Amino acid sequence: MDDLPRTDLRAAIMWHLTYTLGKDPDHAQLFDWRMALSHAVRDRIVDRWMTATRDTYRADAKRVYYLSMEFLIGRLLEDNIVNLQMTDQARAAIESLGLDYRQLLLDEPDAALGNGGLGRLAACFMESLATLGCPAYGYGIRYEHGLFRQSFLDGRQQEAPEDWLQQPNAWEFERPEARFTLGFGGNILTRAGTTRWEPEHFVQAEAFDTPVIGWRGRWANTLRLWAGRAVNPFDLERFNAGDFAAAAENEALARTISRVLYPEDSTEKGKYLRLMQEYFFSAASIRDILRRFETAHQDLRLLPQKVAIQMNDTHPAIAGPELVRLLHDERGLPFDEALDIARGCLNYTNHTLLPEALESWGEALFASLLPRHLQLIDRIDDAHAKAHPARRVSAHGDGRVRMGELSFIMSNRVNGVAALHTGLMKTTVFRELNDLHPGRIVNETNGVTPRRWVHSCNPRLSALITDTIGDGWIGDLEKLTELEPHIDDADWLARFAQVKTDNKAGLCDWVTREHELMLNPEAIFDVQIKRIHEYKRQHLNILEAIALWQEIRDNPGAGWTPRVKIFGGKAAPGYFFAKDIIRLINDAARVINADAATHGLLQIIYLPNYNVTMAERLIPAADLSEQISTAGKEASGTGNMKFALNGALTIGTLDGANVEIRERVGKENFFLFGMTVDEAEARRQVENHAAGAIAADPRLARAIEAIRAGAFSPDEPDRYAGIVGNLTGPDYFLVASDFSDYWRAQREVDQAYADKRNWARMAALNAARSGWFSSDRTIRGYMADIWGARSLTGN
Ligand code: NBY
Structure with a gap:
């Protein structure tokens, strides 16, 4: 057996094909080649990874721990190749083997361990932490099944299980030795003044580590995902007695904990297994963090100096009481000291103000699973009430345990994800707590990693930018402002416009291949991709499309700007209104696309199974980014940033990070419409506001009437009675009241697009001025304002 070749990538691929995959090149499939390349790339990460770990130990640096139920990674092979700056080498090696490089990259399944923006x-944060050389660990769950696969049957969403681990995952290292046993249920024993929890059921959490390499390969961190394992996997007694299924029952139950990602992203379901998942991954992570700390330190009071824990939403909130329990019950620190230490380490990011999305648990369910934690939460509440006697805000009360309050009380810093959202946190859900703890709430506006969301997904744009200003922008995105002077150069602007044209042509080819549909490449590519939600208002978009269709039919010769409306996104399986919206879009698309009268002028396509990889295809080809949520409801948005960076113009409301995007790109380069937060609040108080809006806008009235009369569902005319009833009645999300202004803004889009040159100019200004929305900038903010962490690579 030859040694593994260390420098020649092609030879390393051949080596792995033989010795890791056990395949003869003559019989190797695309999968085998992809795995062989992945292993060869992984080898090149590992040394860097181990030095980074050693450097952290040696410097005794503060470590950041990012606890998240979700990591929506997508594919990793290209990311890793790009960050190691091996693209040319990898392509050449693969092509020399007679294979197609892109095809090989596309063979990798998406790691869809998340629902949407939060995941x-x-x-993106993991990638930026590594890029900045900040010592950090991501902690989450190694779901066997990520977010469900979506397909359409007669326009209706169908869900099928996702299966990314059917194939071996080249990026992870299983750590059978890194296990923690976690308890559930049971009793609390008090003896001689000390209290201990004696759980009844046990499961083990086993670690799987994925290295995360930063830009230019200077630093690597670890993403550690926990998998459920049985303490006693197999009951030999039962097996020998002939009860084979029961013999393996333990194992099946334990594995259930990490079996599936819950697909609900906005309505709190209060499921028993969900709370088990939350405790499972939080408790395993906290134990791992303490273990690592205790290998270097004895004095637990140093913990806040060495450890910063970020809770991504309230899903890991139980980490707070668990840390207090370990410090107090298990390590014997006085309760108040344990609480202070825990609070010195913990921080909480809020991602939503929607009341129905705020997690809370019935106390009976909570106590049945985590009896000791419920007691500790009461003591945490008492300590808080003692310190702030004037007002009573508690995590536990009225028979419920509220994770938002718990997270806030247990945190050193609490942050929102865009300026508007952070402001609203202070005046709405956390008003009282903010009064008690002024300064605890801070803002850290979201960002996205430029490596994946510009450089990799948009190679044409990346090449143009690098050709113009050098490649420094990839690691320092605010350098994009250096593009501005070139925008007035007609030749340069033509090249910029050509990038979009080519990307659109590429998307047209793909849509034709995959969906047997020809898109008009001259049209405005108008894209709305995100989870389906009433507050995100995909129904506002489709209503406008229907009204436009009717208007074009009335007046076909009016010089319409052709449009392709592209939708993508999944609905939570139990969110029936969202599923109706999906069906309506598909029904309307079928009728409108078949209409010869509007042919070439208006097309609607709903791409099934939207995921990270699809976003990477669509965003570079978009002209128009739909960010049309009801003001005050979208905490930030991050898709909005990706579109702007890739030279799409936004049509949007004053919501979430749209506000900051518009400030930066300039209001003349942004299609604003709709009510502000205050106007929306006031509008809701107006009696029959929806009926009033409909009466005042004949276009809106006619579009709704078409839906009501079954124009898009002739076989079942009242199919959309629910949607129509909502739009004409309560309309909490103010679709009707914002419609007229949305229509106006859309016609401005039509006008603007007709002037190709000026459109390109506006698009280029969006790209040049959006560099602030890099997640590198966001992470620097967390490091300085929240974690007190520093870079070990001087970044
Ligand atoms: O987080 C999103 C926000 O809607 C978006 O405005 C923001 O930009 C983004 C990042 O800050 N929230 C989100 O994606 N939430 C979820 O995916 C989610 C998932 C699970 C649950 C709740 C929300 N859950 O309760 O299980």
């Missing part, structure tokens, strides 16, 4: 943010 994707965690993945």
